[in-house]
Amino acid sequence: MIAGNRNKASSRYGPVTRLLYKVHLDAPLLAGICAVLTLSLMVLYSASGSDIDTVYRQCARIGVAMLVLAFTAQLNISWIRRAAPWIYSIGIITLALVDIAGEVGGGAQRWLDIGVRFQPSEIMKLAVPAMLAWVLHDRPLPTSAGINALLLAMILVPVAMIAIQPDLGTAIMITLTGLIVIFLAGIDLRYVLSAIPLSMGAAFVLWQFYMLPYQKQRVMTLLDPETDPLGSGYHIIQSKIAIGSGGLFGKGLLNGSQGKLEFLPEQTTDFIFAVIGEELGFIGVTALIIIYLLIVARGFFIAVAAQDTFSRLLAGSISLTFFFYVFVNTAMVTGLLPVVGVPLPLVSAGGTSMVTLSAGFGILMSIHTHRKLLPR
Amino acid sequence: MAQNQIKEHWREQQIFLTRIVICSVVVAILTAVVLTRLSILQLVKADYYAAQSQGNRIRVQPLPPNRGLIYDRNGKILAENIPSYQLELTPEQVPDLDDTLARLATEHLLDAETPALAAEQIRSKRRFDSIPVLQRMTDDEVARFAVMRPFFPGVEIRARLTRRYPYGTFGSHALGYVGGISAADLKAVDPAAYAGSTHIGKASIERSYEPELHGIVGHQNVQVNVHGRMMQVLDSELSTPGKDLFLSIDIDAQIVAETALEGKRGAVVAIDPASGEILVFASVPGFDPNRFITGLSNKEYQELQNDPDQPLFNRALQGKYPPGSTIKPIVALAGLEKNVISPTDRRYCRGFYTLPGQSHRYRDWKKEGHGSINMHDAISQSCDTYFYDLASKIGIDALSETLKSFGLGIETGVDIRPESPGLVPSRDWKRKAFSSRANQVWFPGETVITGIGQGYLLVTPLQLASAAATIASRGIRYKPSLVHGVRDPATGITELRNPEQLAPVVASSDDNWNSIIDGMRGVISDPRGTARALNVNAPYPMAGKSGTAQVFTVAQNAKYNEAEISERMRDHALFIAFAPLDKPGIAVAVLVENGKSGSGVAGPIARKVIDAYLGSAPQQ
Numbered sequence: 001m002i003a004g005n006r007n008k009a010s011s012r013y014g015p016v017t018r019l020l021y022k023v024h025l026d027a028p029l030l031a032g033i034c035a036v037l038t039l040s041l042m043v044l045y046s047a048s049g050s051d052i053d054t055v056y057r058q059c060a061r062i063g064v065a066m067l068v069l070a071f072t073a074q075l076n077i078s079w080i081r082r083a084a085p086w087i088y089s090i091g092i093i094t095l096a097l098v099d100i101a102g103e104v105g106g107g108a109q110r111w112l113d114i115g116v117r118f119q120p121s122e123i124m125k126l127a128v129p130a131m132l133a134w135v136l137h138d139r140p141l142p143t144s145a146g147i148n149a150l151l152l153a154m155i156l157v158p159v160a161m162i163a164i165q166p167d168l169g170t171a172i173m174i175t176l177t178g179l180i181v182i183f184l185a186g187i188d189l190r191y192v193l194s195a196i197p198l199s200m201g202a203a204f205v206l207w208q209f210y211m212l213p214y215q216k217q218r219v220m221t222l223l224d225p226e227t228d229p230l231g232s233g234y235h236i237i238q239s240k241i242a243i244g245s246g247g248l249f250g251k252g253l254l255n256g257s258q259g260k261l262e263f264l265p266e267q268t269t270d271f272i273f274a275v276i277g278e279e280l281g282f283i284g285v286t287a288l289i290i291i292y293l294l295i296v297a298r299g300f301f302i303a304v305a306a307q308d309t310f311s312r313l314l315a316g317s318i319s320l321t322f323f324f325y326v327f328v329n330t331a332m333v334t335g336l337l338p339v340v341g342v343p344l345p346l347v348s349a350g351g352t353s354m355v356t357l358s359a360g361f362g363i364l365m366s367i368h369t370h371r372k373l374l375p376r
Numbered sequence: 377m378a379q380n381q382i383k384e385h386w387r388e389q390q391i392f393l394t395r396i397v398i399c400s401v402v403v404a405i406l407t408a409v410v411l412t413r414l415s416i417l418q419l420v421k422a423d424y425y426a427a428q429s430q431g432n433r434i435r436v437q438p439l440p441p442n443r444g445l446i447y448d449r450n451g452k453i454l455a456e457n458i459p460s461y462q463l464e465l466t467p468e469q470v471p472d473l474d475d476t477l478a479r480l481a482t483e484h485l486l487d488a489e490t491p492a493l494a495a496e497q498i499r500s501k502r503r504f505d506s507i508p509v510l511q512r513m514t515d516d517e518v519a520r521f522a523v524m525r526p527f528f529p530g531v532e533i534r535a536r537l538t539r540r541y542p543y544g545t546f547g548s549h550a551l552g553y554v555g556g557i558s559a560a561d562l563k564a565v566d567p568a569a570y571a572g573s574t575h576i577g578k579a580s581i582e583r584s585y586e587p588e589l590h591g592i593v594g595h596q597n598v599q600v601n602v603h604g605r606m607m608q609v610l611d612s613e614l615s616t617p618g619k620d621l622f623l624s625i626d627i628d629a630q631i632v633a634e635t636a637l638e639g640k641r642g643a644v645v646a647i648d649p650a651s652g653e654i655l656v657f658a659s660v661p662g663f664d665p666n667r668f669i670t671g672l673s674n675k676e677y678q679e680l681q682n683d684p685d686q687p688l689f690n691r692a693l694q695g696k697y698p699p700g701s702t703i704k705p706i707v708a709l710a711g712l713e714k715n716v717i718s719p720t721d722r723r724y725c726r727g728f729y730t731l732p733g734q735s736h737r738y739r740d741w742k743k744e745g746h747g748s749i750n751m752h753d754a755i756s757q758s759c760d761t762y763f764y765d766l767a768s769k770i771g772i773d774a775l776s777e778t779l780k781s782f783g784l785g786i787e788t789g790v791d792i793r794p795e796s797p798g799l800v801p802s803r804d805w806k807r808k809a810f811s812s813r814a815n816q817v818w819f820p821g822e823t824v825i826t827g828i829g830q831g832y833l834l835v836t837p838l839q840l841a842s843a844a845a846t847i848a849s850r851g852i853r854y855k856p857s858l859v860h861g862v863r864d865p866a867t868g869i870t871e872l873r874n875p876e877q878l879a880p881v882v883a884s885s886d887d888n889w890n891s892i893i894d895g896m897r898g899v900i901s902d903p904r905g906t907a908r909a910l911n912v913n914a915p916y917p918m919a920g921k922s923g924t925a926q927v928f929t930v931a932q933n934a935k936y937n938e939a940e941i942s943e944r945m946r947d948h949a950l951f952i953a954f955a956p957l958d959k960p961g962i963a964v965a966v967l968v969e970n971g972k973s974g975s976g977v978a979g980p981i982a983r984k985v986i987d988a989y990l991g992s993a994p995q996q
Contacts (some may be wrong), residue, residue: 141388184399186391244417244425278429282418289407296403300396312392320399327406334413 024073024369026302029361032295033346037062039288040272040347046254047267047275048349054268058349065358072362076370080363081134081310087123088131088154094120095161121162121170122356126363128155128174129321132181133313141309142186151182168215169340173328177321184316185309235271236335243277243285243334250281268349270341273333288347289326296323302368311367318360437598438505438572441591442537444618446551446581448627449655449860454551455582457537461518463510467498469530476528477509485510485521489673500559508556508574511670512538539575541665546631549690550623550657550858552580552792553665569593578668580690581621581858584792588862591618622861622870624653632988633658636981641685642949642968643692645841646985649960651875652845652854654790656964656985657838659691692837694796697967699829699840700923700974701758702952703779705847705892707767707827708751709881710778712888716769719751719891729764731820738764738824741924755895756905758922760828767827772818775826776802781881782843783853784835789878790856798839801832830926841965844952847896848919848960850889851881896921897957899975907951907975910983916990918955920982922974925950946970951978955986962989 017027041055041062048054098120132151139147155178163171183192207216242256250256256278267275277285299319306312322345329344331337343353417425446455463485470476477491477498487510488494494509501507509531510517518533525531539554541547554575561576565586570576571593577583594615599607633644637660646656663680672680680688689695711717727745728737740746740760746753754762767775779785785800799805803818810816825831835843838856846853855876863870883889896919899905906922925948949971954963964982971977 141391180399184392184395186388186395240417241425241428243414244421245429247418247422247426277414277418282414285414285418286411289411293403293407297400300400304393304396309388312389316392316396316399320403323403323406327410330410331406331413334410334417336409336413 021369023070024365025070026298026365026368029295029298029302029364032291032298033361035291036288036295036346039276039291042253043272043276043279043347044268044349046256046279047272050254054349061350061354065354068355069358069362069365072359073365073369075362075366077308077311077363077367078370080130080366081137084127084130084134084310088127091120091123091127092158092161095124095158099161099164119352121158121165121167121174122352124158124162124174125170125177125321125356126318126360128158128178129181129314129317132178132185133310133317136181136185136313137308137310142188143182148182148187148191151178155179163210166212166215167341168211169342172340173321173324173342176324177317180317180320181313184303184313184320235266235339239271239274239333240335242274246278246281246284248282250277250279250284253279255279270329270339270343270348271333272348273330273344276347277333285330289330292323292326292345296320299364302364305371306367307371315364315367318364322357322360437596439594439596439612439615440572440574441593441615442617443539443554443575444585444589444591444865445620446589447620447622448547448625448630449623449653450626450628451622452627454541454543454547454623454625454627456540456542458540459535460511460538461513461533462508462536462538463513463517463521463531464506464534465498465509465531466506467501467530471529473498476531480509480528480531483520483524485517487511487671489675493674497556505571506532506534508536536574539666539669543627543631544664544666545662546634547625547627547657548662548665549659549692550580550625550630550654550792551665552582552584553578553663553668554582555668556671575669580693580792581623582665585621585859589618589621592616617865620863620865621859622863623858624648624651624655624860625657625858626655626989629656629985629988630658633981633985634660634662636984637968640968640971641691642966642971642978643695643837644964644966644981644985645692645837646962646964646989647841647845647856649845649848649852649854649954649963651860652842652856653860653875654838654841654856654858655962655989657692657858659689659693659695659837661685661687663687691967691969693790693792694794695836695967696796696798696834697837697948697950697969698831698833698925698927699784699835700925700948700950701760701763701828702840702921702923702950702965702974703784703829703833703835703843704755704758704763704827705896705921706779706782706843707763707770707775708755708892708895709883709888710770710775711751711766712891713778713884714770714774717751717766719887722748722750723754723759723762723765724748725759725761727761729761729824731768731824734821736821738821751891752895752898753902753904755892755921756898756902758899758906763827764824765827768820768824770823770827772802772823772826775823776800776805778881779833781879782846783878784833784839784843788836788838788842788856789876790838791858795838796836798836799832799834801826806832829923837965837967840950840952840967841963844954844965845960845963846881847889847893847952848954848963850886850893851883853878853880893919893957900953907979909975910953910979914955914983915987916955917957918953918983918986919957920951920953920979922979923950923952924948924972924974927970943970946972949974949976949978951975951982953979953982953986955990962986 020027020030041058044058045052045055131154135151135154136143155175159171159175162174256275273285276288296319299315299322303312303315303319306315325342325345328337328340328342332339332342343350345357346354442457445453445457448454467473474491474495477486477494480486481491486494488497498507513533521533541551555578556574557570557576562570573590573593577586577589582589592615594613596612597610599610629646633656637644637658640660642660644656644658645654647654712719725740725746727743728739730737741758745761746757746759749759749762753759779800785798787795787797801822806818807816822831826833842856855878857873859873861870861872897917899907899920899922900911900918902908907920910918910920927945927948947970949968951966951974952964954960964985966978966982968978968981
């Protein structure tokens with residue numbers, strides 16, 4: 001039945017779609033990604049103060065990311081599944097190395113220098129859900145309490161190592177990724193509901209005993225940015241001014257004053273959404289959000305259409321995590337969430353997160369294009 | 377494993393599908409939250425944030441007006457504005473003011489003596505104004521700072537117009553100077569009008585004509601970035617430059633006067649009797665007004681303040697001196713008007729005068745006396761005895777009334793301030809001035825010495841020049857003035873100031889004027905005139921009167937011994953003159969402190985000034 005649909009679908013789509021499918025690329029997903037990337041380059045040109053070099057550098061990063069995407073998409077998903085525990089282990093080891101180096105070097109440490117600098121925490125963004133999905137792959141679902149405890153531990157070990165770097169934003173996002181896998185695996189909803197008071201308790205403990213002053217400050221600032229307009233509240237106030245002053249239609253590309261005059265902090269990275277809001281207005285940001293939603297929807301479709309537990313869980317987790325990145329960044333820039341340093345996926349300038357995202361999309365495409373289709 | 381999978385496959389898929397639906401609902405809710413937030417920011421409160429964004433990037437900057445220029449009567453420039461580089465600091469952009477100033481000081485890029493002084497000065501200004509810390513930078517200083525600029529955020533090199541006085545010391549007491557605006561200055565003016573201005577007139581013309589010279593401040597709206605750096609000018613309302621002043625001063629004659637006084641202390645004031653315009657206004661020693669623009673160090677200022685020659689003291693305007701014999705023509709006129717004497721009446725001078733019934737001898741400068749002498753000779757030879765007698769006959773009330781009618785004892789109302797009124801004594805004055813009853817009585821002897829310009833009588837050189845001009849014009853009086861034209865540079869129209877006439881000195885007969893002017897002519901032209909030396913090669917007929925005023929009273933029967941008294945105790949030398957006799961174009965008063973001889977020291981200076989002025993001025 002599934003095979004029959006697939007064949008009908010293949011014949012319904014045009015030659016380009018079918019060609020892409022043959023090289024393991026998914027046309028709808030690729031179209032969504034390209035739409036966002038195109039918009040991102042235009043906005044980046046404006047946000048960087050018409051600095052074409054910044055745009056060229058971003059183009060280069062996009063090129064690398066697309067290669068990673070295409071490469072990952074070629075890997076058969078069953079290979080990826082078998083590699084998952086190894087990648088997870090390498091991730092844990094390198095995280096430990098970074099933490100030790102950080103202890104020695106002092107200060108925040110996220111990079112590991114092995115010829116090229118790379119952040120082990122980025123690997124973990126994909127390794128954690130892959131590891132969880134691997135564990136769940138050949139187990140009966142819904143899961144037992146014991147397995148859930150094991151999964152929670154598999155999340156918390158790398159998260160704790162990232163949190164002490166300290167990189168609270170990534171730690172939270174990876175926790176979320178892992179929890180999504182557990183949720184999608186069919187954990188009893190009573191657990192989910194009981195997790196709410198539990199997490200509030202955890203937040204209290206975190207606040208009291210763990211969080212550093214600057215992290216507390218970020219949360220406090222969120223609650224009332226006006227109290228410290230030139231200090232921590234500055235980012236949020238300026239970002240709100242940028243977005244609000246954009247109005248319905250925006251000031252037009254290259255016409256935003258907030259970003260151009262450097263009132264906006266990090267206007268090419270974490271706060272680039274504010275530049276879009278200022279220059280393209282409500283219409284522009286709504287259009288961007290719709291494209292993001294289409295990408296997420298395609299991800300969900302791939303997850304539902306997947307043929308095994310591992311693929312299903314991993315695809316669902318990657319898609320939903322992608323959405324959470326969008327949500328956390330936009331909520332942060334509009335002052336709904338604290339400034340946690342989460343980039344706007346595919347738009348913020350910077351290479352590392354782009355590569356990780358592309359690898360994720362590559363996995364989605366691999367899942368979708370490596371299905372075993374029954375011959376007619 | 378395989379067993380499980382086969383058993384659970386369909387159910388697992390159903391669970392997963394349910395979970396994806398739940399996720400989709402969560403996605404929808406969170407998206408709705410963000411979109412709601414965006415619509416509040418961008419649709420509901422868009423106007424509010426648009427205004428915020430404007431305020432963020434628009435800043436109002438003052439455009440200081442160009443200060444008006446000052447010219448002399450022949451169009452020679454006395455005060456101009458020249459472009460120069462200066463280092464300016466904007467406090468709100470400087471992260472650590474004390475540290476920045478300390479580092480500037482170590483680089484010798486600070487006008488103030490110590491960083492602490494500069495900091496104090498800067499903290500009294502507004503945080504967003506640009507404040508000069510080093511003015512008139514040399515090329516070397518500009519180059520050195522340019523290299524270090526990244527290390528000094530908030531400090532910038534700006535090209536500005538600064539005041540320059542091309543004649544330096546010459547005319548300094550007429551022009552005054554501009555200096556940095558102090559907190560006290562700001563209290564006297566509207567601070568908004570001085571936004572962006574760095575200097576303000578501190579003395580004489582620069583101070584008294586500050587409202588005209590300063591101009592009207594303009595504003596521009598500029599777009600700034602987060603660092604406050606100007607990105608572009610959006611719109612501007614230009615400043616209105618200050619008005620140019622044309623002084624009645626003849627700078628060439630002024631230079632002659634000040635050069636003649638060089639090494640001495642004194643004053644020369646010359647007035648056009650036909651208008652009251654001041655042609656020369658010299659007070660020596662003067663100062664270089666250019667030094668005040670960059671600001672004097674405390675030490676330099678103390679040096680000027682404590683200089684025994686008092687270079688900052690405006691002798692012409694504020695110096696009070698006994699006029700000595702220079703007022704004898706006025707005393708003579710008082711006698712004629714009060715009918716106590718006629719020009720032909722003769723008095724016998726035996727070298728001293730005594731009041732009836734008293735033994736005190738009021739000595740004549742000529743020990744052996746002038747013998748029998750009429751008014752003409754009494755003036756030309758400056759016979760003291762004649763005027764002792766005449767003054768006591770006129771009486772102090774009538775005498776002080778006449779002196780006051782010539783403008784002595786009251787402020788002339790000249791267009792610079794602050795002016796000293798001098799002092800013309802009277803019975804009334806003495807009653808008020810002294811507290812002890814014994815001192816409040818006016819003694820006849822005090823009238824006697826007032827007749828030769830001694831005693832309580834004090835005049836300023838400006839008053840004396842004005843009085844000389846009054847004699848020259850036979851009683852017509854004008855308020856002395858330094859500015860005779862004000863030009864609006866915007867329109868190019870020069871508004872000439874009309875001479876302001878004062879209550880004239882009315883004589884009952886023109887002969888009375890003839891008598892005293894004749895006597896003053898004799899001072900120079902008579903073979904026995906006290907200033908006969910001035911007549912040599914004079915290309916025009918002039919009249920004058922010398923005066924030698926005692927600073928120090930010689931005891932009765934004691935000999936005046938120059939060598940024994942210190943230089944500061946020597947007599948002041950004075951001279952008044954006017955020329956040409958028939959149609960006077962200039963009246964001069966010269967004062968040389970401790971100059972000993974009015975005719976020998978002050979007279980030649982008067983002649984030089986008159987020569988310089990009449991020689992250069994086109995004869996009308």
